[in-house]
Amino acid sequence: MQKLTAQRQAILDMINRSDKHWDADDVAYALKEEGISIGIATVYRGLAALADQGLIESIQLADKKRYERADKAHHDHLICTRCGSIEEFCEPEIESLQDKVAAERGFKIEGHQLLLFGLCKTCKAEES
Ligand SMILES: [Zn+2]
Ligand SMILES: [Zn+2]
CATH class of the missing domain: 3.30.1490.190 (Ferric-uptake regulator, C-terminal dimerisarion domain)
Structure with missing residues (x-):
């Protein structure tokens, strides 16, 4: 598998660390709290790419997508x-x-x- 960029790896690690259903703003905010500043557009692109690679799951809500760990049992x-x-x-x-x-x-x-x-x-x- 293609090596992830440091930014995408940071996004993936953040999502894998909890059971939450994250939107892009949640992810950007949580990363910022940890001193990692990634622009919102990069977070959006990173989330979409990680979902395409099957590394995270996405769910499509009316207004936006949310993402969660890919290793949870089906639900x-x-x-x-x-x-x-x-x-x-x-x-x-x-x-x-x-x-x-x-x-x-x-x-x-x-x-x-x-x-x-x-x-x-x-x-x-x-x-x-
Ligand atoms: Zn309610
Ligand atoms: Zn879920």
Whole structure:
């Protein structure tokens, strides 16, 4: 594999260090806290390149992408449209239904993402 630039390596290390779902601003801020200053455009490009190489996972939200470690077990996401919280889940029944749908259509699944948008428990409680 191609050697990563020092900047991309720093971005990758930051993401691998936690379970968070990072956007580019989060990454730039956290790096800055550690005394590593990388321009936001470089962070954006770095994140996209790392995701292309499969070194991190990306999830596409309505307004932006977020990124997380690639070595977590497969999971899907519940995304709160009010506070932005992201909860992970894995439901075996949904997973196997997807396999069934694909098998019936002769389709070979190479990956999937399931994003459920709505209100998290806290925001839902505040609303009622
Ligand atoms: Zn919420
Ligand atoms: Zn996740």
